Amino acid sequence: xxxxxxxxxxxxxxxxxxxxxxxxxxxxxxxxxxxxxxxxxxxxxxxxxxxxxxxxxxxxxxxxxxxxxxxxxxxxxxxxxxxxxxxxxxxxxxxxxxxxxxxxxxxxxxxxxxxxxxxxxxxxxxxxxxxxxxxxxxxxxxxxxxxxxxxxxxxxxxxxxxxxxxxxxxxxxxxxxxxxxxxxxxxxxxxxxxxxxxxxxxxxxxxxxxxxxxxxxxxxxxxxxxxxxxxxxxxxxxxxxxxxxxxxxxxxxxxxxxxxxxxxxxxxxxxxxxxxxxxxxxxxxxxxxxxxxxx
Amino acid sequence: xxxxxxxxxxxxxxxxxxxxxxxxxxxxxxxxxxxxxxxxxxxxxxxxxxxxxxxxxxxxxxxxxxxxxxxxxxxxxxxxxxxxxxxxxxxxxxxxxxxxxxxxxxxxxxxxxxxxxxxxxxxxxxxxxxxxxxxxxxxxxxxxxxxxxxxxxxxxxxxxxxxxxxxxxxxxxxxxxxxxxxxxxxxxxxxxxxxxxxxxxxxxxxxxxxxxxxxxxxxxxxxxxxxxxxxxxxxxxxxxxxxxxxxxxxxxxxxxxxxxxxxxxxxxxxxxxxxxxxxxxxxx
Ligand SMILES: Nc1ncnc2c1ncn2[C@@H]1O[C@H](COP(=O)(O)OP(=O)(O)O)[C@@H](O)[C@H]1O
Ligand SMILES: [Mg+2]
Numbered sequence: 406x407x408x409x410x411x412x413x414x415x416x417x418x419x420x421x422x423x424x425x426x427x428x429x430x431x432x433x434x435x436x437x438x439x440x441x442x443x444x445x446x447x448x449x450x451x452x453x454x455x456x457x458x459x460x461x462x463x464x465x466x467x468x469x470x471x472x473x474x475x476x477x478x479x480x481x482x483x484x485x486x487x488x489x490x491x492x493x494x495x496x497x498x499x500x501x502x503x504x505x506x507x508x509x510x511x512x513x514x515x516x517x518x519x520x521x522x523x524x525x526x527x528x529x530x531x532x533x534x535x536x537x538x539x540x541x542x543x544x545x546x547x548x549x550x551x552x553x554x555x556x557x558x559x560x561x562x563x564x565x566x567x568x569x570x571x572x573x574x575x576x577x578x579x580x581x582x583x584x585x586x587x588x589x590x591x592x593x594x595x596x597x598x599x600x601x602x603x604x605x606x607x608x609x610x611x612x613x614x615x616x617x618x619x620x621x622x623x624x625x626x627x628x629x630x631x632x633x634x635x636x637x638x639x640x641x642x643x644x645x646x647x648x649x650x651x652x653x654x655x656x657x658x659x660x661x662x663x664x665x666x667x668x669x670x671x672x673x674x675x676x677x678x679x680x681x682x683x684x685x686x687x688x689x690x691x692x693x694x695x696x697x698x699x700x
Numbered sequence: 701x702x703x704x705x706x707x708x709x710x711x712x713x714x715x716x717x718x719x720x721x722x723x724x725x726x727x728x729x730x731x732x733x734x735x736x737x738x739x740x741x742x743x744x745x746x747x748x749x750x751x752x753x754x755x756x757x758x759x760x761x762x763x764x765x766x767x768x769x770x771x772x773x774x775x776x777x778x779x780x781x782x783x784x785x786x787x788x789x790x791x792x793x794x795x796x797x798x799x800x801x802x803x804x805x806x807x808x809x810x811x812x813x814x815x816x817x818x819x820x821x822x823x824x825x826x827x828x829x830x831x832x833x834x835x836x837x838x839x840x841x842x843x844x845x846x847x848x849x850x851x852x853x854x855x856x857x858x859x860x861x862x863x864x865x866x867x868x869x870x871x872x873x874x875x876x877x878x879x880x881x882x883x884x885x886x887x888x889x890x891x892x893x894x895x896x897x898x899x900x901x902x903x904x905x906x907x908x909x910x911x912x913x914x915x916x917x918x919x920x921x922x923x924x925x926x927x928x929x930x931x932x933x934x935x936x937x938x939x940x941x942x943x944x945x946x947x948x949x950x951x952x953x954x955x956x957x958x959x960x961x962x963x964x965x966x967x968x969x970x971x972x973x974x975x976x977x978x979x980x981x982x983x984x
Contacts, residue, residue, distance in 0.1 A: 568811060568814070571804065571808045571811055571812060572812055572815060574801070574803065574804060574808075575801050575804060575808075575809075575812045578801045578802070578803055578804070579799055579801060580761065581758050581761045581762075581783075581795075581799075582795060582799040582801070583812065584757075584758065584761065584782070584783040584784055585756055585757075585758055585783045585784075585787055585792075585793050585795065586784075586787060586792075586812050586813050586815055586816050586874065586878065587784045587787035587788050587813070587814075587815035587816030587817070587878065588784055588812060588815045589782075589784045589815075590784070
């Protein structure tokens with residue numbers, strides 16, 4: 406029983422970070438209909454920004470996080486303006502290809518700037534684990550998740566309660582009508598890239614503080630893809646639930662099935678198995694709209 | 701004697717092509733004088749909606765382009781302006797089919813239209829005292845709710861849950877929030893019960909009178925439109941085939957036959973009218 410609770414709690418905690426990564430995909434998809442395969446690399450860049458700020462400039466973690474956010478926002482804005490806006494009106498699949506290209510470019514850039522070496526953040530989180538009743542969770546897992554959760558909450562509030570957020574939702578729903586109502590939809594596209602890059606960067610930084618970083622960190626982005634599909638691609642709430650479900654599934658598989666199999670590895674595969682099963686029942690994800698395109 | 705004031709909106713010899721191949725407007729010309737309601741009539745597929753999209757700048761989003769001619773607003777050519785810029789200059793299109801944001805609440809739908817609030821000092825002054833831009837949100841909403849009390853009741857509900865009539869009210873309500881100088885109103889009566897049509901048209905007339913909003917009204921319901929408007933244009937196959945003051949249009953035999961469903965003073969069934977429409981082409 407305690408093992409189950411432990412696995413559930415730890416899975417949910419990890420899932421919050423998955424959810425934030427997934428939201429990086431969702432924000433751009435909702436606004437522009439593009440699946441941004443450079444999301445993982447935006448995470449990676451963000452984590453390097455923060456790491457550089459902490460190691461080279463010796464700033465405290467919170468300041469480093471802000472540096473990462475600002476840096477990622479700039480990268481998101483520039484990418485949207487220089488690479489994606491000229492492609493406006495092109496078929497979504499061409500733009501998706503471009504994001505795959507972008508991911509390689511970002512990876513190469515990181516190799517040049519920071520080398521391919523594996524780096525770790527200076528110690529940030531307390532060593533003492535956090536006890537919640539029968540459950541014991543390492544602080545370096547809990548605090549990053551709280552940051553991710555806070556970021557998700559802020560994003561959700563922004564979309565729900567601000568004028569700009571409302572305009573972004575209107576643009577996502579019906580571009581032509583929003584445009585005709587005086588909303589500069591190109592600004593909304595740009596903003597969605599900025600927000601996606603920022604959420605990716607925050608998730609990159611918190612993941613980096615847990616397990617260290619390298620230019621390969623972006624691969625996590627793809628591992629999160631089942632969460633994105635599970636959540637339905639177009640809903641923040643869906644991404645949150647999808648992330649937590651996936652985190653728990655992974656942990657349960659790791660906790661109960663891995664020991665039974667020689668070699669293990671069930672933990673890595675379980676999300677994809679779950680994805681296939683769920684999509685067979687609900688082709689548009691748990692929360693997605695019916696007409697969401699599938700690759 | 702003073703020269704007649706130039707119209708608020710002038711469309712001159714407009715030619716519009718979709719997908720580089722299908723020509724839909726073939727030299728459309730019309731003028732909308734300030735303060736008036738002008739009706740643009742014509743059968744399905746004549747190009748009325750296309751004309752409105754050409755004015756509001758939405759054409760390129762559907763792969764349409766103006767190949768020749770010009771749209772002039774307050775003496776300025778609108779060529780090259782994007783839809784949001786045109787909206788901020790005071791032209792607001794209420795699209796055919798309402799296009800309410802279904803996942804947004806009524807109030808959020810209205811809030812979006814504040815983006816079309818006046819962007820130039822001249823327009824600010826013209827729109828005073830309600831012209832308070834962002835800060836005037838409450839004032840704007842109250843104005844909408846005064847015209848459409850039903851929207852006030854449903855302000856927190858999702859746009860998608862409104863009835864067809866309420867959605868049309870919301871679509872017009874968004875225009876009220878924008879406070880345009882020129883409203884392009886595309887088939888507001890589409891799919892509504894006769895009673896609702898009466899209600900909507902009465903409010904359109906009030907908006908024109910009380911807000912001083914100039915209105916270009918596209919309708920299939922020629923009967924209602926010609927009651928409201930002072931001037932009418934009749935389109936067929938991409939251009940204007942007949943225009944004039946509504947009194948004269950109402951007397952015109954062809955208009956009576958094909959648009960008012962009347963011959964020799966007798967109402968004809970819709971089916972019969974459609975039958976005639978298919979056979980006879982205007983001025984050809
Ligand atoms: N986006 C589009 N792409 C191609 N053809 C279009 C498009 N929109 C309208 N058309 C064509 O243009 C013609 C006029 O359409 P429209 O302007 O909607 O007419 P109306 O509003 O008078 O019914 C129709 O033949 C229609 O098929
Ligand atoms: Mg039409």
